[in-house]
Amino acid sequence: MSSEFEIIQRYFKRPTNDTILGIGDDAAIIAPTAKMELAISTDTLVSGQHFFEDVDPYKLGYKAISVNLSDMAAMGARPRWVTLSLTLPKKLIEYNEVWLSEFARGFHELAQMHHVALIGGDTTSGPLNIGVQIIGEIESGQSLRRDGAKSGDDIWVSGYLGDAALALKFELQKIKLTDKEAELCMSALHMPIARIELGQLLTGLAHSAIDISDGLMADLGHILVSSRSAAIIQLEAVPCSEVLKRFLPSSLAVQCLLAGGDDYELCFTAPKKNRNSIESIAQKLKIPLTMIGEITQGEGLLVMDAEGREITVEKRGYDHFAS
Amino acid sequence: MSSEFEIIQRYFKRPTNDTILGIGDDAAIIAPTAKMELAISTDTLVSGQHFFEDVDPYKLGYKAISVNLSDMAAMGARPRWVTLSLTLPKKLIEYNEVWLSEFARGFHELAQMHHVALIGGDTTSGPLNIGVQIIGEIESGQSLRRDGAKSGDDIWVSGYLGDAALALKFELQKIKLTDKEAELCMSALHMPIARIELGQLLTGLAHSAIDISDGLMADLGHILVSSRSAAIIQLEAVPCSEVLKRFLPSSLAVQCLLAGGDDYELCFTAPKKNRNSIESIAQKLKIPLTMIGEITQGEGLLVMDAEGREITVEKRGYDHFAS
Numbered sequence: 279m280s281s282e283f284e285i286i287q288r289y290f291k292r293p294t295n296d297t298i299l300g301i302g303d304d305a306a307i308i309a310p311t312a313k314m315e316l317a318i319s320t321d322t323l324v325s326g327q328h329f330f331e332d333v334d335p336y337k338l339g340y341k342a343i344s345v346n347l348s349d350m351a352a353m354g355a356r357p358r359w360v361t362l363s364l365t366l367p368k369k370l371i372e373y374n375e376v377w378l379s380e381f382a383r384g385f386h387e388l389a390q391m392h393h394v395a396l397i398g399g400d401t402t403s404g405p406l407n408i409g410v411q412i413i414g415e416i417e418s419g420q421s422l423r424r425d426g427a428k429s430g431d432d433i434w435v436s437g438y439l440g441d442a443a444l445a446l447k448f449e450l451q452k453i454k455l456t457d458k459e460a461e462l463c464m465s466a467l468h469m470p471i472a473r474i475e476l477g478q479l480l481t482g483l484a485h486s487a488i489d490i491s492d493g494l495m496a497d498l499g500h501i502l503v504s505s506r507s508a509a510i511i512q513l514e515a516v517p518c519s520e521v522l523k524r525f526l527p528s529s530l531a532v533q534c535l536l537a538g539g540d541d542y543e544l545c546f547t548a549p550k551k552n553r554n555s556i557e558s559i560a561q562k563l564k565i566p567l568t569m570i571g572e573i574t575q576g577e578g579l580l581v582m583d584a585e586g587r588e589i590t591v592e593k594r595g596y597d598h599f600a601s
Numbered sequence: 602m603s604s605e606f607e608i609i610q611r612y613f614k615r616p617t618n619d620t621i622l623g624i625g626d627d628a629a630i631i632a633p634t635a636k637m638e639l640a641i642s643t644d645t646l647v648s649g650q651h652f653f654e655d656v657d658p659y660k661l662g663y664k665a666i667s668v669n670l671s672d673m674a675a676m677g678a679r680p681r682w683v684t685l686s687l688t689l690p691k692k693l694i695e696y697n698e699v700w701l702s703e704f705a706r707g708f709h710e711l712a713q714m715h716h717v718a719l720i721g722g723d724t725t726s727g728p729l730n731i732g733v734q735i736i737g738e739i740e741s742g743q744s745l746r747r748d749g750a751k752s753g754d755d756i757w758v759s760g761y762l763g764d765a766a767l768a769l770k771f772e773l774q775k776i777k778l779t780d781k782e783a784e785l786c787m788s789a790l791h792m793p794i795a796r797i798e799l800g801q802l803l804t805g806l807a808h809s810a811i812d813i814s815d816g817l818m819a820d821l822g823h824i825l826v827s828s829r830s831a832a833i834i835q836l837e838a839v840p841c842s843e844v845l846k847r848f849l850p851s852s853l854a855v856q857c858l859l860a861g862g863d864d865y866e867l868c869f870t871a872p873k874k875n876r877n878s879i880e881s882i883a884q885k886l887k888i889p890l891t892m893i894g895e896i897t898q899g900e901g902l903l904v905m906d907a908e909g910r911e912i913t914v915e916k917r918g919y920d921h922f923a924s
Contacts, residue, residue: 298638302827303747304675304812305642305737310633315621318720319628320734322686324727352627363645363686363732397641404647405728409686411643414628424626489627504625 289382294395306397317355325406339384346412347472352489354481355414362399363409422487427505431547431573441466443538470542487546493537496595511571612705617718629720640678648729660791662707669735670795675812677804678737685722686732745810750828754870754896764789766861793865810869816860819918834894
């Protein structure tokens with residue numbers, strides 16, 4: 279069986295340009311760009327919670343870094359360095375070395391695409407647990423925080439929501455999808471696209487931003503609490519794919535759309551005067567950016583249907599420790 | 602039961618001076634000191650691997666940050682910021698909320714002692730897994746790397762080695778200790794002291810350094826491989842406590858001393874001309890610093906006994922994936 283050092287050398291060590299000292303010492307050494315602030319985040323994927331044990335390891339490696347890139351996107355930061363804390367069951371290494379090589383392939387592929395350097399980490403044995411820590415750079419005072427939303431701001435979301443949650447329902451055999459529909463939704467679930475360029479272009483235009491990982495209502499809710507504001511959104515404005523549209527207006531589809539989670543799209547608020555600039559970004563990046571409502575005074579989040587009635591959903595989002 | 606957000610708010614969020622934006626957004630924002638380099642490291646503790654499930658949570662919180670502080674010490678860096686990735690079994694939260702409060706108490710106590718700010722993290726449910734990521738600062742080009750040892754360097758270690766490994770033998774009921782002996786060894790195992798001040802004072806004096814987490818032979822071995830050098834050390838020079846001395850020259854005691862692991866002392870190499878300066882540091886910090894051997898040309902690590910015979914040990918150090 280491979281030793282800890284062989285595993286790191288063989289699967290994870292890659293040449294890095296942006297690093298003074300990379301994998302293989304007590305710590306990595308980096309030199310941040312002068313006058314930039316650093317955005318620091320960490321996201322962990324746990325077997326049985328975030329993925330099924332038999333998930334394709336290539337996709338898992340891809341997703342492990344993607345969800346962290348998404349946090350950088352939500353701050354408007356440029357991702358630059360990552361570390362990886364990998365807890366691996368011994369049996370996985372003993373019987374299936376291809377697992378590690380596929381996991382590393384997915385991880386490095388996305389890291390390289392965004393010029394992010396893997397500079398260090400830790401490898402231990404135990405129940406499968408994948409922790410990624412990411413460091414990005416952003417100009418001083420420019421980060422897109424949760425606490426900046428102002429009454430009168432438009433509320434926007436990128437892309438389409440709910441497909442990842444729909445894919446999970448499909449995997450659990452709660453709904454049926456055609457092969458083509460399944461492919462589209464599964465891709466949203468397993469290989470989400472972090473909106474890194476979008477986040478960076480929104481600095482100076484958006485008042486607040488968050489990435490939608492726990493579900494639109496939960497994550498917009500975080501903006502509202504941090505910004506001490508309220509919001510009204512229109513259900514029919516919330517952008518969704520043709521696949522999800524087929525299941526509307528079932529409560530299952532509404533639940534996926536508003537509270538599904540794992541979307542990794544950005545939800546952001548911006549003053550009305552920036553509408554044109556934001557629509558130009560949508561065209562430039564070829565990403566749908568959709569206005570779904572407005573920030574108001576007070577507290578709470580109202581979701582209205584086409585007839586102006588308030589919609590309630592069972593669960594507003596994912597909580598790891600909810601009963 | 603507490604929600605993820607309640608857990609973070611109640612147990613982990615503390616006011617921080619050194620942070621632009623701390624816990625509660627998609628990422629923390631920090632402003633590194635101008636012209637400094639950053640040292641980045643991560644260390645994970647896994648239940649059943651690094652600790653027994655019934656370990657005192659206060660001590661576990663303390664150790665989780667201490668082993669990461671030790672990596673900063675080994676680079677000569679000043680630790681400044683940490684993030685915490687906590688995977689917690691639901692049953693632990695449901696039946697024993699005191700566990701979290703005690704874990705947090707141990708973690709914060711040591712963090713505050715060293716003016717290290719907890720700026721973010723992630724809380725998920727699953728088998729107990731504690732990942733800490735640490736960021737320190739160090740003047741440009743001053744870090745204590747593994748690859749700087751030079752032929753003729755003295756090899757030094759701080760403190761006493763082997764007590765943590767002896768404590769583990771005691772916990773596994775393989776040896777007997779008096780109450781006082783047990784207390785001393787258990788403290789080395791559960792509440793190791795990171796040599797942060799020592800590391801910083803050694804910059805400019807030492808050619809290379811590492812913290813002893815896997816065992817002296819394994820960790821000194823890393824310096825030798827990285828520095829393309831060999832070494833000879835004298836067993837009788839390796840510093841140990843009176844407790845361990847009582848078990849010498851048994852092979853169990855030699856194993857603890859040379860390959861025990863979990864010591865978190867520093868092993869460093871320095872040119873002979875710096876002996877006086879290093880001895881002054883020992884006096885200033887009131888930490889024993891002991892010369893145990895010399896860096897030589899070639900490759901390999903020789904350990905000699907008092908009669909000049911080579912000593913072999915069964916296992917040179919801890920490897921998570923060794924059979």
